[in-house]
Amino acid sequence: MPVPVPPPGELVRELEVLVHAHHPLLLFETVEEDRVRVLLSYLADRVGIPLFVWNPASGLEMVGPDGGRPVGTEKPEQCLAFIESADLEAIFFLPGFPELESPLARGRVKEIYRRYFRHRGQVVFCGASVELPLDLEPLFTPIELPPPSLEVYHRFVSSLLQEIGERRPIHIDLSSDDVTQLLNALHGLTFFDVQKLISQAVIEDGRLDQQDLDKVLEAKRRIIERSGLLEYFPHSHQMRDIAGLGLLKQWLRKRRRAFSDAERAKAFGLTPPKGLLLLGVQGCGKSLCAKAVAAEWGLPLIRLDPGNLYQKYFGESERNLRRAIGIAEAMAPCVLWVDEIEKALGQGDNDGGTSQRVFGTFLAWLQEKKESVFVIATANDISNLPPELLRKGRFDEIFFVDLPSRETRARIFDVHLRRRKRDPAGFDLDRLAELSEGFSGAEIEQAVVSALYTAFDEEVDIDTERVAAEIELTNPLSVTMAEKLQALRAWAHDRAVPAE
Ligand SMILES: Nc1ncnc2c1ncn2[C@@H]1O[C@H](COP(=O)(O)OP(=O)(O)OP(=O)(O)O)[C@@H](O)[C@H]1O
Numbered sequence: 001m002p003v004p005v006p007p008p009g010e011l012v013r014e015l016e017v018l019v020h021a022h023h024p025l026l027l028f029e030t031v032e033e034d035r036v037r038v039l040l041s042y043l044a045d046r047v048g049i050p051l052f053v054w055n056p057a058s059g060l061e062m063v064g065p066d067g068g069r070p071v072g073t074e075k076p077e078q079c080l081a082f083i084e085s086a087d088l089e090a091i092f093f094l095p096g097f098p099e100l101e102s103p104l105a106r107g108r109v110k111e112i113y114r115r116y117f118r119h120r121g122q123v124v125f126c127g128a129s130v131e132l133p134l135d136l137e138p139l140f141t142p143i144e145l146p147p148p149s150l151e152v153y154h155r156f157v158s159s160l161l162q163e164i165g166e167r168r169p170i171h172i173d174l175s176s177d178d179v180t181q182l183l184n185a186l187h188g189l190t191f192f193d194v195q196k197l198i199s200q201a202v203i204e205d206g207r208l209d210q211q212d213l214d215k216v217l218e219a220k221r222r223i224i225e226r227s228g229l230l231e232y233f234p235h236s237h238q239m240r241d242i243a244g245l246g247l248l249k250q251w252l253r254k255r256r257r258a259f260s261d262a263e264r265a266k267a268f269g270l271t272p273p274k275g276l277l278l279l280g281v282q283g284c285g286k287s288l289c290a291k292a293v294a295a296e297w298g299l300p301l302i303r304l305d306p307g308n309l310y311q312k313y314f315g316e317s318e319r320n321l322r323r324a325i326g327i328a329e330a331m332a333p334c335v336l337w338v339d340e341i342e343k344a345l346g347q348g349d350n351d352g353g354t355s356q357r358v359f360g361t362f363l364a365w366l367q368e369k370k371e372s373v374f375v376i377a378t379a380n381d382i383s384n385l386p387p388e389l390l391r392k393g394r395f396d397e398i399f400f401v402d403l404p405s406r407e408t409r410a411r412i413f414d415v416h417l418r419r420r421k422r423d424p425a426g427f428d429l430d431r432l433a434e435l436s437e438g439f440s441g442a443e444i445e446q447a448v449v450s451a452l453y454t455a456f457d458e459e460v461d462i463d464t465e466r467v468a469a470e471i472e473l474t475n476p477l478s479v480t481m482a483e484k485l486q487a488l489r490a491w492a493h494d495r496a497v498p499a500e
């Protein structure tokens, strides 16, 4: 037996306005038919008009105690013909309706629009990706179904557990922290998926406990990657794996609570942080930071894959970006990582303006975003960076990640020696730090790795001398690209905050 989906709040009132303003055609781009149906039944109640729901097996059916079913409306064209000629003050919900391609169907929809425009009553379409013919598009009002709040998930899961509990004994072993984590993990999943997952988890062993959290996270990962636009990263790095970048780390630490405990932060007068732009020298820990923030804050890390954003069809890319954003918002709270944003979104203007529009969409979202999606964008080439990106209100802060200082270089050697199970105390880190002036973190790591190879080949263990020898052999990027680096620094000087 399906558990009732909890009532939607705000949106019903917004839809009520549309009913009174005579918007006859609505389009929900979502797979969550059940939620739309519940929403519409609340709406129908509030405005006091009947709701009809269509399905291909039984045609239109009036919802409610006295039911009622107009005959011969199973076929899509019959259904449209009925709605057109009935010219009723009613809401017609047509989930899974086939595409409106035939000239006849298009003609009917236009006629419905003309008639229903004169009174209340609406025809509501809904599907995962409804393609409207160009001539119909302007007649439709698209509606976004925002992800429900955690509280709504909470109520849904509670009633689900109660329902299962009436049939068999279940044991729930979750601390209040676990419950928050579970709800965060469920956030973004459809109620259908939630029901499936929770029932499975409970019925398997009669318990709901911490182990089930992993299953939920795994389900979430699959959903994210199904889109082809986003990549899910399991947690791999912690803040302590990053040497230096003290100011950046401090900034992040301070904002952690405001992000994870968004409701209390809001009550306190704070808005959840939007995100960061990390600008800087290659190989100095920008990507590393994105990963560590997600791990440290215990949030899923999803990366926007810009390559898949650009499709050959006009308009597709913006739509793809909106889809990706939609998924990220549904996954909130999460960290959305846009690596090399200058390449991802600002490809210049030689593609007919597509990337500029995509970029505009992204910026507008960044500015207005309300969901707890923390954006970490990285860039190392400023020449392609559109100035709008840097304007106040987009990111909370722009950090410049420079080459590591001498002290930090010593710490980077320390991190990478430890990671390879060597005790840094056996090395002259001071000397290595001095020798590696102008090296990036990645180059330091590379020196350690190369020295390991040498030592392995010579059948001895790695030591200071061997690492020093590798350093001598390296021509760091800061030398080969000295001019570019200078320009980057000069640029960042009054536009960004140093990360260290
Ligand atoms: N501050 C650091 N502490 C520890 N390791 C570091 C640091 N900076 C860089 N590294 C090492 O160098 C590697 C490359 O760093 P990362 O990918 O974060 O660089 P990036 O700034 O994103 O560079 P790019 O601009 O090329 O993307 C890391 O995986 C890490 O092993």
Ligand SMILES: [Mg+2]
Pocket: 286, 287, 288, 339, 378
């Ligand atoms: Mg990187």
